Amino acid sequence: MTTVITYGTFDLFHIGHLKLLQRLADLGDRLVVGVSSDEFNKIKGKNVIVPYAQRAEIVSSIRYVDEVFPEDDWAQKRSDIARFGADVLGMGHDWEGKFDDLSDVVRVEYLPRTDGVSTTEMKRVLSAFDEVHVAELKRTLDSLSEIVKQLS
Secondary structure, rough: OOOEEEEEEOOOOOOOHHHHHHHHHHHOOOEEEEEEHHHHHHOOOOOOOOOOOHHHHHHHHOOOEEEEEEEOHHHHHHHHHHHOOEEEEEEEEEHHOOOOOHOOEEEEEEEEOOOOOHHHHHHHHHHHHHHHHHHHHHHHHHHHHHHHHHOO
């Protein structure tokens, strides 16, 4: 049996996450996934929208995923590989070269990500959307304030 292990935040779960998990599952017989905890994301400087428990539940419900566990720090990968008997560590290609030091205990694979979708881009768009609405609300409030002044 070939066990594949991977890690990710999986915030704002989207089709790119699903396709990556599917491709990772195709590399072996069992896929175990470390979902980054909220505390670890803070250390990494990431602001997550969906809390860990919900992200872990979403990922564990994917048919390609056999087991989910929390990722709490960078250093746990080596012990996780041993604990799960992983044969392959698979990550998105944006991590290329970052985990090559683990190739002494596991085959490291970097898979292409899905074009046209990323959590970072989704957050950027949502942030811009919020800014537009905040500015619109401010203009509306300013207009209302002027009307109130005229009526006073």
